[in-house]
Amino acid sequence: MEIILIVLLGVVLLASIGFIAGGTLRRGRRRGTIAPPSRPPEAPRPTTTTAEAPPVEKPSRPPAPAEVEEQISQEPAGAPEVEEAPAAPSPPPEPVPAPEPPKFRDRLSKARGAMAGYFGTVLGRETIDEETWEDLEEALIRADVGITTTTALLDNVRERVRSEKLTEPQQAIDALRDELRKRLDGRDRSLKFEDKPTVWLFVGVNGVGKTTTIGKVGQRQVNEGRKVVMAAGDTFRAAAAEQLELWSKRVGAELVRGAEGGDPASVIFDASQRAASQGADLVLADTAGRLQNKVNLMEELKKVRRVAERPPGHLAEVLLVIDAGTGQNGLAQAKEFTEAAGVTGVVLTKMDTSAKGGIAVAVESELDIPVKLVGLGETAADLVDFDPDEYIDALF
Ligand code: GDP
Helix, strand or coil, rough: CCCHHHHEEEHHHHHHHHHHHHHHHHHHHHHHHCCCCCCCCCCCCCCCCCCCCCCCCCCCCCHHHHHHHHHCCCCCCCCCCCCCCCCCCCCCCCCCCCCCCCCCHHHHHHHEEEEEHHHHHHCCCCCCHHHHHHHHHHHHHHCCCCCCHHHHHHHHHHHHHHHHCCCCHHHHHHHHHHHHHHHHHHCCCCCCCCCCEEEEEECCCCCCHHHHHHHHHHHHHHHHCCCCCEEEECCCCCCHHHHHHHHHHHHEEEEEEECCCCCCCHHHHHHHHHHHHHHCCCCCCCCCCCCHHHHHHHHHHHHHHHHHCCCEEEEEEEEEEHHHCCCHHHHHHHHHHHHHHCEEEEEEECCCCCCCCCCHHEEEEHCCCEEEEEEECCCCCCCEECHHHHHHHHCC
């Protein structure tokens, strides 16, 4: 009996010890004071080039720059630096092709429009009659071909209509076109070069486009590989020298300018000397277009010309710049400038805005001076050689 009691007591004792121990274990797990069964240690992570960022909720809109900065500054210190791949070498810049020169056809729409009305009326008739001649005459005079040249041209066309027994109005217009072409044919329109440095003098009244033309010509010559010096010979107007300075910088030419009101001839002479000392090919010399009076202007031009001829410069061109819109007035200017400075060629500017496309015919017929260049706009590229065929096609 005693033995049974002792065994029972032992069992009760063991059971209560087990209960107490289980409860302590459960409480300890809940409070975290007891380590969970250890897992095998993780292998060390390899260093990568990107930081493993904590999962970020995908923004529903692209982050604003400020947020991006914020995110960058919030990168944990010591995060592995992201090595950027070396930037691929950028390809060399493409050479900028020189813009295509403008076409007469595209830019002479005003002048063409002015003549088109007359030609339309002529073509609307059944035959060539007296009214046909009147219409053609008016078309030419309005285009500023000038009375003398118009009369001479139409005399030739009439003669041809008679001798070839032409009756269709279109044939009369074609004959006029041929006569115009004949008048403009066969002239030497090239720009001349002498020994280095060649000097080209630009003359003409104020506002016709001298400075702009020097800029355009300079651009062209630089494009062709020549070294250019520009001479700000219009010392009468400070603005003229400033404008030329802008052009010289734009085209990559050197500029020689003098004091305001100084002697223009000496500015041009200085420019020749500078060009010679630097081995430059060409001096483009601006001149004043207005002085106290016309006599002064012409006297000064004579002097400028004499000085421009002196070594080391070699004067090869005196280019008279005429605004095509001034029409017959341009012809009067051409006469005066030719007497004073011996003009070798004409530049007709603003043909793009003029309805008087005929001045080229008048200048060549009445003064026997070749039109060498034509301005068809205000930018450096808007200068073309005078091509009589293209010009006539554009007018008709
Ligand atoms: P300058 O006083 O003779 O030197 O004349 P500028 O060169 O200052 O030109 C007077 C104005 O005519 C400027 O506004 C030029 O941009 C403009 N011009 C010059 N040539 C042309 C041309 O061919 N076409 C047009 N539309 N404008 C021109």
